[in-house]
Amino acid sequence: MNYVSLTYLANLFLYSLYFLSRNGAETDASPLAYTISGVLSLFLIGAGYWNAKNKMTYRSVLWMFFVNILLFIMSGVFDRFGEDFNILSTAGDESFIFTLVLVAYNGYLYPMIIDLDGSGFPLVLPVILSGVLPSLGYLAGAGYFSKNRISGNNDQLLKK
Template sequence: MNYVTIIYLVNLFLYSLYFFFFGKTISETHISTLSWIISGVLSLFVLCAGYLNAKKGMKYRSVLWIFFVNVFLFACSGLFDQFGSDFNILSTGNSDSFLFTLALIFYNGYLFPLTIVLEGSGLALIAPVMLSFILPSLGYLIGMKIHSKKENSAEIN
């Protein structure tokens, strides 16, 4: 069982529920403190999922599936944006890559406050892709360090 994938999908569901019931604000640019806290907690869940993958002895590539999905969505978004008039199957016209960009934002919904703050720059799409690599990898690294220390102390005793 890949904990990172499961936690990512749970985060998607939890933040969707939160946003639907409590996340609506008066203006689009004002993000409440509670939204930042919820986003931070859900980010910690992804970090802990990487730790659980390491603790269960899974390979490092098990934490990278979410990153690969995000890279695929980001690449498709860029391709449709660059060649939109030629690839106009799924885009909205005028070389807009709306569906892939929307999928990338929705798939990383728990990072919504960060996406709103970075809106208007290319970082709004790059940050979720990079965080989908950094958070699970950092959790996996921590899990490997702790797990290897426990194995070394068990061998000494």
């Protein structure tokens, strides 16, 4: 079982519940929204840790990163070629569907995406953090469990 994939799905569900229950404009980012975003980001770090604990490969934490890269590339390709290439766009040079899926798929980052709107960075942020957050957890877990395995092996060698 890949804990990072499950956490992404749980984050999508939990943040959509929060987002749909809000009263106010979509552009309002309250301190509660940042708190929820931070907690859901910690869940991703914890999921990477659990992948390391269960001795999964490092590649197991990068599946969501690869999905985000695919969405980012498709958004860029459709945006670049515009109406000649994009049958899914709303109009002209916009790559609406893929951009919407990228932002919705990474809903836990919504407050930061709103604050960075207009800078070009809101689409890059989910791609970067989908690789960094689970990787931090995985590397912490791999380091912790490899240290415990070494000390555990030494204790058994001393007992013999």
